[in-house]
Amino acid sequence: MKHDPRDYEIRIRHSPAPGDECFIAQAVEWPEVTAHGDTLEEAAREIHTALELALAAAQEWGHPIPEPKLVHA
Secondary structure, three states: OOOOHHHOOEEEEEEOOOOOOEEEEEEOOOOOOEEEEOOHHHHHHHHHHHHHHHHHHHHHHOOOOOOOOOOOO
16 A cells, blocks of 8 residues: 555644754654744645655665554545
8 A cells, every 4th residue: 555645644843942852743644754944834844755765765774664544535
């Protein structure tokens, strides 16, 4: 089965830490896959890229890939 990065649930939160204000994105089913951006939109783009890279690496190295809870239509 081919996994699609858009099938993973993403949560994005704002980090208000002084000097580190940014948006942090994390894949719910694959919590070690994270990304950040200065804007919500940038964090969303970056997590999508991070998921694409994580999926490709896991497939190449034969690592297990978490099943997404969402289904891309």
